[in-house]
Amino acid sequence: MSERDSLAASPLTGHAEALLLFRRAHESGRLHHGWMIHGEPGIGKTSFAFACARLLLGGTDPQSRAGRQITAGTHPNLLLITRHMDEKRKRMRQEIVIDDVRPVQDFLHHTAADGAWRVVIVDAAEALNRNAANALLKLLEEPPTDTIFFLTCPAPSALLPTIRSRCRLLGLDPLSDEETRQVLSRHGRAADSLPALVAQAQGAPGRVLASDQSTDDAARQLAQALLEGRTVIEPDTLAGLLRHDDGFAVLCSLLGEGLANRARQLAGQGKLTEASKAAEAFASLQALQRETERFNLDKNQAVRQAAAIASAP
Incomplete structure (x- = not known):
């Protein structure tokens, strides 16, 4: 399992205040349809989006039916949009293209299973090219009922102003040293290397995990x-x-x-x-x-x- 593939399975470490804010918005019954999760690279933005999806879809217990489906990437009410392989060049694309966004239309045309929320996570939304961004904008302008969009990006300025204006901004702070240590340990980093890696991460353990690769x-x-x-x-x-x-x-x-x-x-x-x-x-x-x-x-x-x-x- 790659670092990216493990995001749905990994427990969220840190960001307790931001998660509490989202939980209160959910409990209020006035949940915004679009959320822009922003913060520096490696801070855990996509992991946070998955944690919010678990809350909405009843999958906070990883051993529950919904929890197992989210971990396996098979939950019928959850769709992840991200960069995919360029088959011609045999490498990962550096942008999200219109073909990557098109599955959202089919996803939204189906009634949510069990009458629950439908959740769309757009990972690294700053990689959206113009056509893909415009397609997503149309969905945000007329959001379907009981559908929540999570867009992750390093900074709101990385996205079109028209997309920003239709999302609620939620910034994530750097993790503490202890939280960073927990993440690095969970990903198999040796105990004797942790002090140096924690210092290098500066609250964004994903930065270290990516640099190792x-x-x-x-x-x-x-x-x-x-x-x-x-x-x-x-x-x-x-x-x-x-x-x-x-x-x-x-x-x-x-x-x-x-x-x-x-x-x-x-x-x-x-x-x-x-x-x-x-x-x-x-x-x-x-x-x-x-x-x-x-x-x-x-x-x-x-x-x-x-x-x-x-x-x-």
């Missing part, structure tokens, strides 16, 4: 240099990065994480103009990645464009 050290070194304002890209560094099929995607992910962190830090310091520029850079980077992958553009040039976006003041 990446063999592209060049992307990490280059991202750090660009975020520090060093704009010269050595030819050997660029060649090393693009030697891997996912090198450009990894670089964009790391740069996006850095820009999102920068925007939050600047906003926290009251530097709203600078924070807005960092958020705009994040959105530009996301657009560059989508267009590069969609049209198979020259990644050498795309890396240099990404560098200009990330290193701009």
